[in-house]
Amino acid sequence: MFESLALLASGTLVLIGALFGLVAALGLWRLPDIYTRMHSASKAGTLGSGLLLIAIAVHAGDTSTVLRATAGVLFFLLTAPISAHLLAKAAYSVGYNLDPSSVRDEMK
Amino acid sequence: MNPQAYLDFAVQAAFVLLSLSFIITVARVIKGPTLPDRVLALDLLVAAAIGFIAVLGIKTGYTLYIDIAIALGLVGFLATVAFSRFILSRGQREDGTPACEPASDASIEEDRLTPTAEPVALDGKVSQNV
Numbered sequence: 232m233f234e235s236l237a238l239l240a241s242g243t244l245v246l247i248g249a250l251f252g253l254v255a256a257l258g259l260w261r262l263p264d265i266y267t268r269m270h271s272a273s274k275a276g277t278l279g280s281g282l283l284l285i286a287i288a289v290h291a292g293d294t295s296t297v298l299r300a301t302a303g304v305l306f307f308l309l310t311a312p313i314s315a316h317l318l319a320k321a322a323y324s325v326g327y328n329l330d331p332s333s334v335r336d337e338m339k
Numbered sequence: 340m341n342p343q344a345y346l347d348f349a350v351q352a353a354f355v356l357l358s359l360s361f362i363i364t365v366a367r368v369i370k371g372p373t374l375p376d377r378v379l380a381l382d383l384l385v386a387a388a389i390g391f392i393a394v395l396g397i398k399t400g401y402t403l404y405i406d407i408a409i410a411l412g413l414v415g416f417l418a419t420v421a422f423s424r425f426i427l428s429r430g431q432r433e434d435g436t437p438a439c440e441p442a443s444d445a446s447i448e449e450d451r452l453t454p455t456a457e458p459v460a461l462d463g464k465v466s467q468n469v
Binding site: 235250252257260265268269276279283284287291295296299306315321324325327 | 342346349350352353356357360361363366367373375378379380383386387389390393394396397400402404405409413416419422423424426430431432
């Protein structure tokens with residue numbers, strides 16, 4: 232019973248995580264400028280890989296795997312905003328413009 | 340429904356979806372059009388590779404793949420930080436436009452933000468204090 236429950240849960244997590252990875256790539260392709268693309272890449276991308284790591288933790292079920300997967304998820308959740316913020320700051324400082332359809336530039 | 344069959348289907352579907360996201364992300368790396376776009380696409384490529392490795396770990400039952408995923412995440416983070424510093428220290432866009440008006444209010448890097456009429460050579464614009 233518990234075995235099959237873990238299999239069903241990890242299968243569902245795998246599907247959702249892979250869907251989020253695809254959504255992140257689609258957003259990277261469709262959105263107009265670097266600042267909006269950063270939304271999809273750093274939020275949906277991190278969520279997708281984090282869900283897939285949680286899925287392998289649920290699938291394996293032993294303590295060391297769960298701990299390592301949790302450490303990996305925490306690490307990605309900590310580093311993704313830092314790198315995205317650093318990249319946005321660098322791009323804005325150098326002068327890559329916002330898309331013309333943007334309505335407001337709060338840093339101006 | 341057989342849970343093992345469901346998991347196998349989910350793993351195969353995840354491989355397909357992640358491969359699609361790989362292709363789309365690489366298309367963005369090729370198309371650009373700017374350097375930060377390419378750096379961001381490489382960042383997403385690392386995230387997708389981490390997810391791919393996790394799915395591979397489920398498929399093979401070999402949990403040592405998690406360590407590889409963590410190491411790849413560390414390398415990807417450091418690469419993105421290094422590329423961001425490079426974009427900042429280069430101080431100009433691809434078309435040779437020097438660091439311009441949006442940055443003129445920023446408190447950082449004020450020494451090289453003086454507006455210049457003509458495009459300046461690349462090595463002349465590299466700031467020494469970054």
